[in-house]
Amino acid sequence: MAQTKSAGYRFLTEKYRMRHIPHWRSSFVSDARRARYSVTENEVREEFYPARNWPGERACDHLEFAIKYDGINLALLCTLFCHIEPQELADFILEHPVSISRRKLWFLYEFLTGSTLPLEDAAKGNYTLLLDPEEYYTLKNAIRSPRQRIINNLTGSAAFCPLVRRTDRLKEVEHKNFTKQCAHLLNAYPPELLRRVLGYLYTKETKSSFEIEHIKPTPSRTEKFISLLTLAETEDFCENSRLLELQNMIVDSRFADSDFRTIQNYVGQTITFQKEIVHYVSPKPEDVESLMKGLVEAHKTMANGDIPAIVHAAAIAYGFVFIHPFTDGNGRIHRFLIHNILARRGFTPNGLMIPVSAAMLKNPVAYDASLENFSRPLLKQIDYTLNHIGEMQVQNETAHWYRYIDMTAQAEALLGFISETISRELVEELDFLVMYDKAKGAIQEIVDLPDRQIDLFINLCIKNNGKVSARKRESHFAKLTEQEIVGMEDAVQTSFSAKP
Numbered sequence: 001m002a003q004t005k006s007a008g009y010r011f012l013t014e015k016y017r018m019r020h021i022p023h024w025r026s027s028f029v030s031d032a033r034r035a036r037y038s039v040t041e042n043e044v045r046e047e048f049y050p051a052r053n054w055p056g057e058r059a060c061d062h063l064e065f066a067i068k069y070d071g072i073n074l075a076l077l078c079t080l081f082c083h084i085e086p087q088e089l090a091d092f093i094l095e096h097p098v099s100i101s102r103r104k105l106w107f108l109y110e111f112l113t114g115s116t117l118p119l120e121d122a123a124k125g126n127y128t129l130l131l132d133p134e135e136y137y138t139l140k141n142a143i144r145s146p147r148q149r150i151i152n153n154l155t156g157s158a159a160f161c162p163l164v165r166r167t168d169r170l171k172e173v174e175h176k177n178f179t180k181q182c183a184h185l186l187n188a189y190p191p192e193l194l195r196r197v198l199g200y201l202y203t204k205e206t207k208s209s210f211e212i213e214h215i216k217p218t219p220s221r222t223e224k225f226i227s228l229l230t231l232a233e234t235e236d237f238c239e240n241s242r243l244l245e246l247q248n249m250i251v252d253s254r255f256a257d258s259d260f261r262t263i264q265n266y267v268g269q270t271i272t273f274q275k276e277i278v279h280y281v282s283p284k285p286e287d288v289e290s291l292m293k294g295l296v297e298a299h300k301t302m303a304n305g306d307i308p309a310i311v312h313a314a315a316i317a318y319g320f321v322f323i324h325p326f327t328d329g330n331g332r333i334h335r336f337l338i339h340n341i342l343a344r345r346g347f348t349p350n351g352l353m354i355p356v357s358a359a360m361l362k363n364p365v366a367y368d369a370s371l372e373n374f375s376r377p378l379l380k381q382i383d384y385t386l387n388h389i390g391e392m393q394v395q396n397e398t399a400h401w402y403r404y405i406d407m408t409a410q411a412e413a414l415l416g417f418i419s420e421t422i423s424r425e426l427v428e429e430l431d432f433l434v435m436y437d438k439a440k441g442a443i444q445e446i447v448d449l450p451d452r453q454i455d456l457f458i459n460l461c462i463k464n465n466g467k468v469s470a471r472k473r474e475s476h477f478a479k480l481t482e483q484e485i486v487g488m489e490d491a492v493q494t495s496f497s498a499k500p
Contacts, residue, residue, distance in 0.1 A: 004030040004048070007055060008066035009076055015059065016083045021377040021401065024165075024408075025070050029054045059084055060092035064101045067108070072131060074161055074404035078112045090117045098125040107148040111158055122149045129153050137164045139305035155302055155315065160294025162315040162407040169412045172419075173308045181422060183349050189430050194352075197433055201353045202226045204429070208357035209335045212367070224249050228336065229353060233343040238299040238316060240292055243325070243333060250336075251329040260288045260325045264392045266384075267375075276390060280375040281382045282324035287399040291323045294403065299341075309345035310418060313338045314411040322374060322402055335360070338414065358425055359417040370413035374405060435496045442491035447484050453477075458492055466493040 006014055008027040013020050026044055031051040038047045047069065055061040063080065066073075081089075089109060093102045103125060110116055129151045131138045142153035154161050164170070186194055206225045210217045217225070228249060231237075237246055240260075248256040267280040283291055295316060302312040321334035335357050342348055360367040383395040436458065443454050456476060460468045467489055468477065477485065 003032075004028050005054070007049065007053075008062055008070040009073060011062045012059060012066070012080055012083075013076070015062075016080070018079060018083075019381050020076055020079065021374075021381065023070060023073050023076060024406065027065070027070055058092070060089060060105075063089075063105055064092075067104055068101050071135065071165070072104075072108070072163070073406070074108075074112060074163065075400050077108055078400040078404060081109055081113055086115065086117055090119050093117070093119060097122065100125070100128050103128070103148045103150055104130060107145055107150040107152070110147075111152075111154075114158065121147045125149045127151050131163075133166075135166060137166060137170075137307055137311050139301065139307070141305055155305065155307060156298030157294055157301075158403070159290050160298050160319065160403050162298065162319055162405050164311050164315060164411045165406070165408045167408060167412065170311070170408070170415060173310050173415060178418065178422060179347060179349060182352055182354075182426070185422070185426060185430075186349065186352065189434070193430065193433055193437070197430055198353060200433070201355050201429065202229045205229060205339070205353065205355040205357050208355060208361045209332050212335075212357060212361055212364075213331050221250065221252075225332070225336075229339060232336070232340045232353070233350065235340075236344060237340045238296055238337060240296060243292075243320075246333055246336065247326045247329045250332050255328045257326050257328075260292060261285055261327050263327070264384075264394055265324060265327065266392050268390075276386060278379065278384070278386075278392075280371075281379060281384060281392070281394065281398075282322075283399060283402045284394050287402070288323060288325050291399065291402055292325050295319050295323065303341075303345065309342055309347040310415050311407075311411050312345065313341040313347075314414040315407045316341060317414075318370070318374075318407060318410040319405065321371070322405065352426075354418060354421050355425060355429075356414075356417050356421055359421045363417070363420070366413060366416060370410050373409040439492045439495035442495060443488050446487045446491065447480065457488060461489060461492040462496070466496075 005011070005028065006026075007029045009023050010026045010028070012018070022044060024044060025047060027047045027049065029049045029051060034050050036047065036049050036053075038045055040046070049069075053065075055065040059080075063077075063084070067077075086109075089105065093099075093106050096102055103122060106117060106119065107130060127144060127149050129138070129142065131153050133153070137155065138153035139155060142151045144151055155164075156162060189197075203222075203226060206217075206222055206229065209225070210222075228237075228246065235242070237243060244257065244259070262285050264285060265282050266278055269277045269279065298319070299312075299316045302315065307315075317334050317337040320337055321330050324330045326333070338356050339353060342354065348354055378401055381396075381401055382398055385393050385395065387393075439458050440454055443449065443457065449457070453476070457468065460472050460476075464472075468485065473480075473485060480488075
């Protein structure tokens, strides 16, 4: 009877009975097959190898197999290195000290643990890239590590290092010139209209970002957020002091923080009295400072390392919201950082802002999925208690799960939101203003009303199938004749029935 055995990460997680966030690829070796084949189930690719690929029975054999065939998973490796004796790994490396895969293991052990293996610096072996640029988004200005003769092209440091795989979906970023696409779109509209639409988009983005969290901001908070969006092109907010300043400006002043949070926070849903369903657990408060330091370092590294702007924005903005460094305002800052990074990287043409939050608000299932892709499997790794007043305490070490996140799903989601916004949202907003101006001009030819009255009339018509109700006529337009009202309604209907 044919026998199939787990290999690589799957073998190791089973051997050590590890709870873990599932890797995107699982490997098996079968003695009934002569060729490699794969199947995909629940977004996990299962790879089946012939018997000749069996790595051996030792844990280090499967570590080597994992980084050669399964890909590099920093969070899993960080946990696995705790189960393997340093001398055991050093002896394994010394068996073939020039081996590329073993030198990579050596580098990764010292990078992730901060400990040094009892080995002399490598004297032989060509320098080799740690990550395959065909498989991952990697830094162009990588750093050489002479100790292992490895070129470190990771996108961050040991404090925070997201990985994004170069999937077919994300390769669209490389083939589509979104900046050129935006510029071509803008050339189809007059400059004065573009100046007006920019202000409108700032307002729409602000309202959408607050509405995602079911918050109705005061006019002053709305204006503050809009003023911040206007600075996104010129100022880098991904610094700890600027992020704190940002938090203080967008939340109720009573809940403004003076530093990163010192309490354990989480996202939950109250079902009944003293019954809470927990959806997401943030890092322990004592881990936040190092995580945020690493996030800021990774941001600077990616900005200077030729990482595509969408990948950069996804890794940092989602990384921020997963760290959840403040007691309030994290979601709004997360979405603000997307704009800040895209604008600073020159992804959007000057004078244009992409209302990503509006696309997220329109497609909450996709947005929730982009968050839950990490939060759901993470929840299974965390031991916590809740007391009678809802205070949480996390029992186990969890920092590495937040330090080393595979952000591929988040980058793909952000690509989808941006594509939707550019192809539909922006066109709809620009066309709406063209039709709005046409309706306004037609109304002005019928009766000389103040701009505010015309705006009110058009908005009432839009909300009521092209008509103003009798009650609204009486309360707002009592001085107008029936003929004027009908003519104005016809003007609105005609203007908005013909797409520019």
